[in-house]
Amino acid sequence: MTHMTIARSLLGTKELKGSADNPKIMEMYRTVGHHWVEHDEVAWCAAFAGYCLEKAGIASTRKLNARSYLTWGEKVAGPEQAREGDIVIFTRGANTAQGHVAFFLKATGSQIEVLGGNQSDAVTVTRYPKSRLLGIRRPIAAGGPQRPELKVVQQQLKDLGYFEVGIVDGRYGPRTRAAVLAFRADNELGLSPDVDTVLVEALQRARPRAVSRERAEGRPEGSRIVKAADAQIATGIVGMAGAAASVVVPAVETAERAKDVTERTVGLLNLTDWLLPVLPWAGAAIFLIVILLAWKAKAARIEDHRTGKTP
DSSP: OOHHHHHHHTTTOBOOSTTOOOHHHHHHHHHTTOTTOOOTTSOOHHHHHHHHHHHTTBOOOOOSOGGGGGGSSEEEOOGGGOOTTOEEEEOOSSOTTOOEEEEEEEEETTEEEEEESSSSSBOEEEEEEGGGEEEEEEOOSSOOSOOHHHHHHHHHHHHTTOGGGOSOSSOOOHHHHHHHHHHHHHTTOOSOOOOBHHHHHHHHHOOOOOOOHHHHTOOOTTOHHHHHHHHHHHHHHHHHHHHHTTOOOOSSHHHHHHHHHHHHHHHHTTOHHHHGGGHHHHHHHHHHHHHHHHHHHHHHHHHHHHHTSOO
16 A cells, blocks of 8 residues: 555544543554654654555654654655655744644645644644745655665665665665665565665664675685786785895896986995995885785785675
């Protein structure tokens, strides 16, 4: 069922008179995580909206503050671009912390018709003036602009080993979609790209992604980083051996010229007597540093492969 189907099924639900409380309204509070609420007189327009969204598998803000929906989902430019089922947020009274939230039905002249809870203490269809409009938001399944709540999902996926999610930026792009689908496939949730309540709850109880034995003990095939590191290590070993043995075997004319310039400079500075004896060892030390850095880069690349961070 869609959230609007659920919302319409609740039309007529109202607060009970006296000390009694409507169990359906109390269920709305519980569904969005507010078990502490004891009576149905507590403002419940956001609880109603969140209940309908969550029951339809769409993550709500899980807050009782109507204005919390001003940063939820995707922004809709105005009533003319709104669709049935979009979230509409209005002002309520003079207090800027208060508000009212409901589902968009249609815009007529200077009015916006909505289906919402806690409207005259009941779930009703009513109209509010456009002058009270604070914003209109749309549920997002995939794609769209930056979503602060999506950063949490992206980080959870990354922490669980779904590194294809890429950068944690709050945007639903191809990489995040791939990570969501991979997580759903591994956890038998059905191949849907939606970031919904089912996904959010599964992430909270999921175990880290399993890495196959072959991958955990293997090496990345065709890795340019590994190949470059091996070449640097080999060059460093040859160079270090040559420098340590004080063997000068220039490979190219450029290397010979560099040697001559170095010797002339040392001579001009009167450093020949004490500097030349240590030059081979200084060269060996440089080559050793090259070897260590290359080895470190190679080891990091292999580790990323074995843990699943990279292909």
